[in-house]
Amino acid sequence: MSAERKTRIVGRSVAKSDGMELACGAPLFCEDQLPPGCLHARVLRSSYAHARIVSLDVAPAEQLEGVAAVLHHGNVPRVMRTTAGQGAPEPSPYDFTTFDSKLRYVGDRVAAVAAETPELARQALGLIQLEVEQLPAIIDAHKAQAPGAVVIHDEPDARVVIPVTYEPQRNLVAHVDFQVGDVEKGLAAADASFDREYSCHYAQHAPIEPHCALAEPLANGRLRITTSTQVPFHVRRIVAQALQWPVSRIRVIKPRIGGGFGAKQEVLIEDLVAFLAVRSGRPVFLRLSRAEEFNSRTRHPMHIRLRTSVSAKGELKSVDMNVLSNTGAYGCHGLTVVCNCGSKVLPLYRWDDIRFWADVVYTNGPVAGAYRGYGATQAAFAMEVQMDEMARALGIDPVQFRLQNHIRSGETSPVFQALGEGGEGVAQNIGSNGLAKCLRQAAKEFGWRRRPRRQSKAILRRGQGMACLMQGSSIPEVDMGAASIKMNEDGSFNLLVGATDLGTGSDTILAQIAAEVLGVEMAQILVTSSDTDLTPFDVGAYASSTTYLSGEAVRKAAKTVAGQIRKVAANILGLPVRKLSLAEGQVVAADGQSLTLARIGASSLYEKDQNQIGAFASHTTQKSPPPFSAHFAEVEVDTETGLVRVLDYVAAVDCGTAINPALAEGQVEGAVANGLGYALIEEIKLDERGRLRNGSFREYKIPSTLDLPKIRVILVPTYEASGPYGAKSVSEIGINGPLPAIANAIFDAVGVRLRQAPFTPEKILAALKAAEQESS
């Protein structure tokens, strides 16, 4: 489809189809569905950052009455694999097995118990005797590759399953290096050049529902797993791999889930409940404690050195981005997250010369993984702060500077071809691009540079900052989404999708697309999603893919079904198919005759040429069209306490057509809130022995109603010809804005550059003090 046309349901903020059930507290989540006689699991975790198990005695736990099964490295098969829920073969290293005899971070699995009650399971853990030989631990990523550094993955069977650099003997998980043009020459020759270092920290997704999963052995020898996951089909494949079972013996169902944000793109606990259920022959449920959830998966901490050059007129010349990424004890998403640092940030501007090089290293810290933004968050911080530094040095307004340099429709960037999921990427030209409109509309709405400036001597000083962003929409030539639609005799349709609604509203959006094509109301589309026995395949909810990719699969399936309906109607009416169209629950002929869909459904099922009207469709993509966004923030810095208060925040986003504007706004608001937390208050802290110091909501504060400003979202419509009804993605991009926008606003307010996130009062006071000493 290429042309824009008027739509009836697409583009409307219809209510979320599961909204009222959720608002009534219906039993829709995993923990609401425990069967009678369900056992409860608990996990014994390492309190050492790096150690080898010398002996493990589980007999006292096994002998405790009410304990049904105990798992550990001695009784579970060793199958090297990854926890990363990615398409197969995964780009993450196979450096993990269900239980290992080596412990690589505080929180690593030692054993798991299933017992009659959670209390008994906890008691059983306390009876397990563990003796270890402690090993030197690496907590600081900069020390991971030092000569003589301890090897974290010294097991001979750790390996990669795609051809990429992997050198565990050097604690090196991944290495990427590409160059277009001559960066060194370009940096030396330009009128002005910049060389700065930036760092981002560990943070956690903090879904309000932690990871939880239920496994039920069925009498037919199969296993049914109900789990709070973003990737049901990858769960099925990875659990099958761990159990050494065929995929056919496992059914995975995703119920409603209480948030994911990337943490649930990991297969973290499903293997445990599966093994425990198989061993005990009983249903087993496991829910992580909040402290365990904080140590489940995190954002990759990164250190970024960014060098750029620019002409006196403000034309960008060369860029050299070098990243050191800390993946923690396991390499899940290590390579692909770091690739995103380049591929979702560097193409935003026109560069003559580009180099991107990165190392991903193991440490004995918490394990990093997928987290909304997926590397773009960290790299956009470096890039957008440096853009601000450049603009100021040149005396150009930061908005104008971006308008001058950003990529345009029809243009490409060599980065698209050079950087993909570990290997090469896929070349693409930019289609829709509303960035200039985003910049202008957001600047106007925000009042950029129109607010009175505070005196530089005041205690409370205000400043404005901004940033530009891009992301992608699905992984081109990798991701696949599929849908099927069948028609019922009352003119309703079952829409079956593998796509995974994690609260984002994808079930609603996909139903809107089907309803649009089929000419019916939302109530006529009955969605079933994310059940590996019932629904077609979908890679799952990640890489900002569902609306763009799975949405197109739905549109294609609905088109086919619409064609079948017209054919049946043509037979009944005795008219050629081309004279018939679908609208308002009817097939309408050019001559004014009409048939209700109920009439057609009943005819096809019961009367004439009986046949199930229905179709499957799959979709893959050759493009990953970027959504674009411009964020503006105003802060007030208290120069006596160092406290930063965000007074105002405006985010304009070009997500193509917003299939459901209210849901799209909700995605941006939530992402910005999470990003503001990451910029100002959220940070996982470790002690010198690698133990997490703040694994509770009391110690790791996420924003509450009182911590956030009014977040104003502007949807800037464009039309992406490769997406369903012109749609691109919207769910991740918003989280990348607050770090740089706030950092730039702080500079505007008090004249200090913060290049190490988060921007805590301590750091601000230290920076102010340093600046004062420098000037005196």
Place this chain on the structure above:
Amino acid sequence: MDLQLTLNGKRVVWQAEPGENALDLLRRHSLSSVKWGCGEGDCGACTILLDGRSVRSCLLVAAQLQGREVTTVEGIKEPAGPPHPLQTAFVEKGAVQCGYCTPGMLLSAKALLASNPSPSTEEVCRALDGNLCRCTGYQKIIEAVQLAAGRMRD
């Protein structure tokens, strides 16, 4: 031990297990709207109304419900009746994303509106400060509470 309480307007007699907290007791009796989010009183997912006040059920031992009036989201509307105006407003405004925090939010909002039918934005924020949401950024939740407040006043 035997517990007598009024649950969503009906007298019930329940057996509490030794050491059981109110959250586990309620969930054991199929009140699925009361959610476990942290077990430490920090997130508000397990919010209930106790004699009309918004409290964290994970911090109460079951015995503290003796003789009290407990309201959960299951009780804010008649089983076959129309939704509560807060529920309607939440769904309409897009204030429900994953929905895990929603029951707790609704109850804290209900307690607020009972004592303050026309809350300002700041008053709504204060009342919901103990209920964490990671999906929405709270914007649409705050709007929904004010929309419902307006409708309930009319």
